[in-house]
Amino acid sequence: MIRHLIFLLILAAGITLPWGRSVPPSAAASPGIPAGRDIGRLIGEADALVAADPEGRTVLSIHADKMLLPASTLKILTALVARHYLGPGHRYKTEVYLDSRNNLAIKGYGDPLLISEVIREICKNVAERTREFNDLIVDGSYFSTVTIPGVTDTVNPYDAPCGALSVNFNTVNFKRSGRGYVSAEPQTPIVPFIHGRIRKTGLSEGRIVLSAENGESTLYAGHLFRRFLADAGAASTGAVKKGTVETGRDRLLYRYTSVFTLDEIIERLLMHSNNFMANQLLITAGIAAKGPPGTLRNGVSAADAYIRTVLNRDDIRIAEGSGISRENRITAACMMRILAAFTPHHHLLREEDGVYFKTGSLSGVRTRAGYIRGAGGGLSPFVVMLNTPGKRPEPVVSGLARLLGGAN
Template identity: 55%
Template sequence: MRKPLTSHPEPDFIMKPEIKYLVIVCLLGFCGMGFAGDLNTLKKLIGTQDSLLVADSQGQILFAQNADKKLIPASTLKILTSLTALHYLGTDFRFVTEFYTDRDSNLKIKGYGDPVLISEVVAEIAETLSTKLGTFNNLVLDNSYFDPAPIPGVTVTLNPYDAPNGALCVNFNTVFFKREPDGSYSSAEPQTPLLPFALKKIAGYGLKQDRVILSQEQDEITLYAGAMFQYFLKQQGILNEGGIRLGKVDKTDKLIFRYLSKFSLQDVIARLLEYSNNFIANQTLLAIGAKVYGAPATLEKGVQAALSYAADVLKLKDIRLAEGSGISRENRISAKDLMVCLEAFEPYHSLMRHQGREFFKTGSLNGVKTRAGYIDDGTGGMYRFAVMLNTPGKSTDAVMSRLLNALP
């Protein structure tokens, strides 16, 4: 962020405006001479469906080509989603999951969209509940805080980036397994049991080792979360005499434990950016929508919150958002818009992937390659860059190689 100019007494000699302008232009030209030759070689790498924008730590533009063109950002959109979360939820925000008992001795779990409810966390929660609970009847799962719809761009595949969203989910709605020499299946993660619930789904694919994703059909993702809690509760000696079913928490139910996530919002964003996790991105966007506009969380509410933040705070009024991860080809943003996001995100740049002098976020879709972030200038400042290649067959590697070599 630029520092405000300070006021000084007028000197005895007042430079004429036209002379002052000429001096400034000459100084800028002189300062830029070290960059111009090398950076200009980037022009031939940027086609009509591509853009590149580079600025120094003070925001002065060092190179710009098609900077105003609205292009598909792919996963660099996660920078804007992260900023939106920090704005509405706050850096100290933590997701919660609530546990209740009712008059029929049922244990109820209400989810609020925690995207990092992983096996280790479920085990820790079960240990805590063992001090508050004995046997119970049914395990009742309340997923009513979210009303998720299919995410634009997500297809029905086995790829983790297509995992669906929900209010009560564990392990990113994926199951990581391997096949033993005798043909049996086992978990590929020592902390995660391979439950019969998941085994039935895995057996139908006949794969040797992979991840499969759970679906929203027949409430599969929520019931799997329930089965995982049931397993770890049993490990703590807490048995349920009934089954697992969906339901809702009532006003008469007793809250026995409110789990506050061990991961802060900054921890969540770091995982989101490092692993480019689409599930985390849209879980967070849905939670933002509920925070701003009230439950239940919907994609429309999350998108509207992000657009409002972009327009009101970042002053970006001409972007197009379909969801928060970048998986949709309907998303549109310019390199100039991304540069505004980068300026706002700079205090959190350490949450990004780090390689050499660079902190960055990449994006990749069929025919789309993007990269945005920061390059250490060696003096305590950061260059900012946004590379958007929407020409099929191109890679950001050549652009970044020349850019890193050109910037001291």
């Protein structure tokens, strides 16, 4: 049930590619689709294309060493970095403590899938251990304040900030009812804390992004926890406040371990191209490499080390893990090396008509990377990077599918 609801919430949050719906790679296949050398005519000076056969022999290579914007195809690298440092069996945790003053404290560790259904289960277990507490302390100290380059101050879900204690992808879905607001999702009540923020948008309905400024997103998490705790029979006599758990002094009351493995999180990340999830993974990978608190700088540093020492590449510059920043640069040759490392996990990518792929979109940029399964079952990796405004990757990928896919 929780897994299904997470899928629906991700979908409702606009966490598919926010700039438009992708076309299935082979949907445009027709007699007019180019094949072989004709595919190269679609690649301009600001674009790149590399494709290989299942044995790794290069079939096509155009501008393979040109540094270009990867957009969301960068998430494939982020997935590899997370698996390297955290391990495929990693499960996020969230802890609840009780201090000597009968205050309840919730400490987050960066779980990107801490949604209402999960919170309800946590609160049910906590309510079995305590029925009344004073203040509710929210501890987001496992991450430092994180600013993601490329993220702007909008109400779009792809601009959601990161945080150690973040709920529902740091978004709130609402609609107007009479003179007030109610939740647009039955599993998530609207708490009074967020009313003023909704009014400021001037919207009658929609999904807003919580801000990291003044701890808004962390405090919102606390208010939502307090509401679910009350529903479960554990009442608060105090306020929701930011604070930190005193390890060794505060008593651990309950530890929630995510039902999702890291690979299951990665599958959802790649399917829905969730920028928030990508950078949550990158930051926690940085913690695994360098220790807490989590910072974007340490996450990028960990990724750089992985690229140099494991992939043996230096033709990439990354500023964050989702691809939203225009500071990110990579060559198609480097992306092919990433795909070579990701081949055992290709099933985590979206698949349509024998093509496993990740799309990427920014203004004036369209990219696609993945694998084409041939008639014999082998996987042919490909990278299409179009940094020429107005171009679309579908004709290129369709031509590649005909060239490399055999009977596909």
